[in-house]
Amino acid sequence: MITRGFSSELIETVLDRLVEVQLQSDQRFAPLFVRSRALKGYGPVRIAMELRQKGVSETLVRQALQQSELDWFESAARQCRKRFGDQPATDRAEQAKRWRFLQYRGFDSEQTRYALQSEVETQ
Numbered sequence: 127m128i129t130r131g132f133s134s135e136l137i138e139t140v141l142d143r144l145v146e147v148q149l150q151s152d153q154r155f156a157p158l159f160v161r162s163r164a165l166k167g168y169g170p171v172r173i174a175m176e177l178r179q180k181g182v183s184e185t186l187v188r189q190a191l192q193q194s195e196l197d198w199f200e201s202a203a204r205q206c207r208k209r210f211g212d213q214p215a216t217d218r219a220e221q222a223k224r225w226r227f228l229q230y231r232g233f234d235s236e237q238t239r240y241a242l243q244s245e246v247e248t249q
Contacts, residue, residue, distance in 0.1 A: 152182050156190035164196050167205045172232020202233040202241035214245040 145151070156177055163173045170191050177187045206224055215221040221242060228238040 152186050156182050156186045157193060160190045160194045160196075164194065164201065167201070167208070167231060169202060169205075169228070169232030169234070169237060170198055171234055172230075175232070198233065198237050199240045202228055202231075202237040203244045205231055205233075206241040206245065212245075215242065 159177060159180075160173055163176065174187050174191060177190070178184070182190075206228060209227060210224055215224055224242060225238055228241055229235075233241070
């Protein structure tokens with residue numbers, strides 16, 4: 127198989143060498159990716175999915191998320207405030223809209239519930 131003019135054997139050899147000299151490391155990549163995506167407002171569910179799509183092992187995904195020491199609940203609340211302002215949802219349709227937004231961003235049900243509840247408590 128030829129990929130953009132390079133044989134698959136050459137590609138495998140180069141990748142193996144990069145791993146050997148530690149220039150390519152999923153163990154270094156995963157925590158950096160978690161931090162980067164979290165700073166952009168994404169939650170742990172979406173970040174984990176993206177890491178898996180990039181071929182990172184499930185073990186490394188879990189470790190990176192656990193070691194991140196991020197407060198995902200506050201992150202969800204912050205994203206909700208950033209997108210919708212400080213006013214709480216006034217009806218079920220607005221609550222559903224906010225719920226879908228946070229779920230799409232990758233926050234789980236508990237984190238989403240916390241974010242929507244914290245809207246009400248701040249009023």
